[in-house]
Amino acid sequence: MSFDSSTSVWWPFVFILIAGWLATDVWRFLGVYLGARISEGSELLVLVRAIATALVAAVIAKLVLYPAGALASASVTLRIAAAAFGFGVYLMSGKRVIAGIIVAELVLLAGLIV
Amino acid sequence: MEGRSEPGQLQPDDRSFHWFGQGAGAAFSVPGLILVSAFVGFAGLAKDAGLTLLQTVFMTAVVWALPAKVVLVSTILSGGSLLTAAFAVTLSSVRLMPMVVAIMPEMRTAKTRQWVLYMLSHFVAVTSWVVALERFPEVPRPARTAFYGGLGTTLLVFNMIVVAAVFLLAARLPAPVSALLIFLTPMYFLTSLWGSAREMAGRLAMVFGLILGPVFHLWVPGLDLMLAGLIGGGSAYAVHLFVRRRQKA
Structure with a gap:
């Protein structure tokens, strides 16, 4: 049914x-x-956390490479470039999440307008 | 948000109320805002699929995890049977299990009651998980269940309101604006997941997952997330073991 x-x-x-x-x-x-x-600090937990992290990372990659809706109108090169620039700025700014996000959004916006 | 209305009676739980409030406050943050934007997108999708306001708000409350809801709505849209839908959602939600396993030891104490943890586990989805792992170090251990309860309840109830609002306003955003909104989610996950990694294994797992996710998506769609998690996380852990053994030697 x-x-x-x-x-x-x-x-x-x-x-x-x-x-x-x-x-x-x-x-x-x-x-x-x-x-x-499982006790905190056990080796098994390091493994489980690694699996969970890799899983979420796979979700991220799919959201960028195979997006839903309006984001699909941006080319795959533009999406990857925006994500890479944003992540680079995040690392260089001393891990400031907001800096990375703003730069990624600006690159995407610039690419969409041009 | 401090529950001091009935002093004598609430004395022992006084600090729990404080930390519940802190957790609720953590929902009104950059990640919370990003999640709201993702829910705006989801509400539009559900509306296009022909779901009613009540059905969509109900789904938000009982399913909560956004990817699972997107899978459910797509199955409904394609006229799938109850069995097909249940199978697709079950398969796409396996990832919740290791996430819960990873977060539970961080918030329980010897005194924590089991049913509290079962209740709290319903709030586990990527945003609350990442925010909690990021903020837990500054939350005293006995207060972490209260903190997570505040965070989870606020995120869930607030997004139920957002979904209802989108249905009522019937507003449609211009395409570039929705593209920017949709892009917020992966960018937030990408940066905050890196920040919340506790050890080298976590960062390595992230890199492996980013590469393996799309590879398995093309190769074995449906099982892609689980395989990327198991193989990516497993090999990151193997490297971590190898490096540590060499350091010891």
Whole structure:
């Protein structure tokens, strides 16, 4: 049964609960269960943190290379250049997040206008 | 945000209220603002997909993680069955598990009750995770659950309001403006994730993940994030072990 296949008022909410809430919180709850069995400072935690970090990094790369919506109108070269400039400025400014973001946005804006 | 209205009764929790307030305050920051802009984009997507205001606000509250919601809405849009949608969202949300495993030992104490951690885990998504890992060092350990509760609740409720507002205003942003808004999210993650890395393994994992994410996206879409995480994170950890062993020798 798809999202629109029932006229019941409740069906969309049941759909969201099962395919949305259950599908995401099952992982979060499993994480709490497993996390309770790992002590802070353990080597296993360094590994888990590395895996989580690589995962989020993969999300970032996908957001830049395969963006949704309006960002797709900027060329891939422009997106990568903006991200690289922004990250460079972030590192050079002594890890100031806001400096990196502003420069990246300015490069993207300049590329979109020109 | 200090809960001092009923002094005698709330004495022991006085500092919890303070730190809950600090966490709530941390939501009104650059990362919080960026998340709001991402939710503006999501609300537009949900509206285009034919979801109602109530359905979208409900989805924001119960799913919370933005990528999972985007997957859910895209499946709804393509007329997928409940089973297809549940499968796609489950698969795309595996990443939440290692994130929760990594953050839990940082906020629990011997006295923390389990149900509190289960409740708090619902707030885990990239923004609150990165902000918490960044701010935890300055938060006393027994206050970290209160801090995270304040941060999570505020982010969640505020973005439910944002989603409702977008539906009501029915405003459409000009394309370059939305492009700039969408670009805020990866830029914020990119810089703050680097800043929140605790050890060399973390920075290496980030570089590996950035490279492997797109590679696996082309090769095995659907499993790309999990594979990039396992292989990228695993090899970063291997390098970390190797370097440390050499330093010891």
